Amino acid sequence: MAWNEPGGGNQHDPWSGGGRRGGGNNGGGGGNRGGNQGPPDLDEALKKFQDKLNSMLGGRGGKGGGGKGGGGKPRNTFALPGLLIIVALAIWAATGFYLVDQSERGVVLRFGKFQEVVNPGLHWNPPLIDDVRMVNVTRVRSLTQTQSMLTRDENIVEVEISAQYQVNNPRDFVLNVRDPQLSIENALDSALRHVVGGTDMIDILTSGREILGSSVASRLQSYQDSYGTGILLQTINIESTSAPAQVIDAFDDVIRAREDRQRTINQGMAYANAIIPEAQGQAQRLVEQGQGYRESVVAEARGQSNRFTALLSQYQNSPAIMRERLYLDAIAEIFGSTPKVLVDVADDSPLMYLPLDQMGRGGERTGDAERTGEEGELDPRVLERLRGSQPTGSTNGSGIRREGR
Secondary structure, eight states: OOTTSTTOSOOSOTTSGGGOOSOTTOOSSSSOOTTOOSOOOHHHHHHHHHHHHHHHTTOOOTGGGOSTTOOOOOOOTTHHHHHHHHHHHHHHHHTTEEEEOTTEEEEEEETTEEEEEEOSEEEEOOTTTEEEEEEESSOOEEEEEEEEEEOTTSOEEEEEEEEEEEESOHHHHHHTOSOHHHHHHHHHHHHHHHHHHTSOHHHHHTTTHHHHHHHHHHHHHHHHHHHTOOEEEEEEEEEEEEOOGGGHHHHHHHHHHHHHHHHHHHHHHHHHHHHHHHHHHHHHHHHHHHHHHHHHHHHHHHHHHHHHHHHHHHHHHOHHHHHHHHHHHHHHHHHHTSOOOEEOOOSSSOOOOOOHHHHHTTTTTHHHHHHHSSTTOOOHHHHHHHHHTOOSSOOOSOOEEOOOO
16 A cells, blocks of 8 residues: 555655654654654755744744644744845845946945045945946047038138047046037037138148147147046047048149149258258368468468578678679579570681570470461571581581570
């Protein structure tokens, strides 16, 4: 017969006491299970927990509390709400822990009022009382705008600009401005229009782009500081500047002409840089030559002065000898630089004239004679006289002496 069949002799389940019948301390089929060595029954464990909970809350417990006249404790009406409150407080406290990342800062608001800025790490704040807003302070945010605006010379130009920025003050970024992204967009548009409106179009399209970017950056940062947005501007880049599509070809021609002008200026500067050092070198050479000539003249004058001083001392010692010496030196210098012919003949000898001075200088004036075709030739009358005056006998012992160079 099955163990749970009504009227059967086996009133024990298979897990209670290994199927022993009666005996011992049990006194019947089912009651106390003091000798049970099997695993506890789940229903029995749940029932025991309920009994303990009822006894803790002041209720009537277990089997001994049946009937109205039982001896159980009166129920405490505040015990269950207190337990629920304790559990709720535990859950509330557990939800107050939060982690701030390394790249973030936490802005703590207590009932909507600023309390503090927390650094990275694990923190706890009372939930529903404090509101913690995380702000990333290391991420570089970017913004790009393309606008058409009017320049100072009343022309329209299209400018594409980009800005990069970071959060510098988390408190101001969270509390002072409702929408920081929209605020910086409007501020960038205002700063760009202000700067472009004070600049000529040709400067914006050519060499003035760097100045335009720096001016917009300084003005935009001043706007952010005055608004108190807590934003720090990193860079401003002028991506492109162009004229309207209707006149873009004409402005391209102007830009090319300016580039040609600048290239010509650069070529001129290169030529000047090549010529000027050469001219400076020639000038320096002339200066050095003049200095050398001056030093040589001064040295020669000093040498002549020293020579004259030496001659003066010798002249003072022997005037007659020095006069003769100076005379001979002067005559030698004069005759040495002057062509001359000295002829010594006897009284009875015929006078013979030859252009000995020309013959003596024939070797020196060969080039001139070849150029003129006349120099170096003897006079025909002189040749005729020479032919008629040739002696038939032996010539006398007349000597002819010639001095020249």
